[in-house]
Amino acid sequence: MSRLMLAAALTAMLMSPALAHDYTAGSLKIGQPWARATPKGAPVGGGYLTITNTGTAPDRLIGGSVPVSSGFEIHEMTMDNGVMKMRMLPKGLEIKPGETITLKPGGYHLMFTGLKDQLKQGGSFKGTLQFEKAGKVDVDFDIEGIAATSADGAAGHGAMPMNHGDMQMKK
Numbered sequence: 015m016s017r018l019m020l021a022a023a024l025t026a027m028l029m030s031p032a033l034a035h036d037y038t039a040g041s042l043k044i045g046q047p048w049a050r051a052t053p054k055g056a057p058v059g060g061g062y063l064t065i066t067n068t069g070t071a072p073d074r075l076i077g078g079s080v081p082v083s084s085g086f087e088i089h090e091m092t093m094d095n096g097v098m099k100m101r102m103l104p105k106g107l108e109i110k111p112g113e114t115i116t117l118k119p120g121g122y123h124l125m126f127t128g129l130k131d132q133l134k135q136g137g138s139f140k141g142t143l144q145f146e147k148a149g150k151v152d153v154d155f156d157i158e159g160i161a162a163t164s165a166d167g168a169a170g171h172g173a174m175p176m177n178h179g180d181m182q183m184k185k
């Protein structure tokens with residue numbers, strides 16, 4: 015194989031979604047953090063990931079930070095009489111022993127408030143998650159399409175791009 019072809023093959027391998035980023039912190043396993051691309055000028059962005067607790071004691075995601083935004087909140091989205099409502103979880107998100115929590119569009123999510131840069135599909139950014147027991151965990155968020163519903167970038171059937179700015183914020 016030529017040097018050039020080798021380089022191309024290596025690049026393809028490194029970019030392959032099969033090599034998803036998974037992280038381990040104590041008894042927590044964190045699967046492929048990702049974020050949705052945002053329209054230009056959007057004030058907020060959404061972040062998603064899975065957290066599995068393989069231990070015997072509960073832990074709690076209590077916060078974090080990303081350099082692309084000034085704020086970092088943990089939110090829940092629920093349907094209330096046919097209206098999508100979003101609320102901040104001031105105590106964060108508990109992960110019970112043996113449980114896997116999936117943060118995904120339409121459910122639990124990270125909310126990056128005071129977004130400084132547009133999140134562009136295909137890019138990535140660093141972030142830090144803060145857990146009550148496992149402490150701080152550094153992760154990378156991959157930026158998927160604006161209507162993506164999962165980390166592999168697939169847009170779900172009937173996926174609805176969410177604009178948090180239009181939603182009712184309930185404190």
Ligand SMILES: [Cu+2]
Pocket residue numbers: 089090100123124125178
């Ligand atoms: Cu939100």
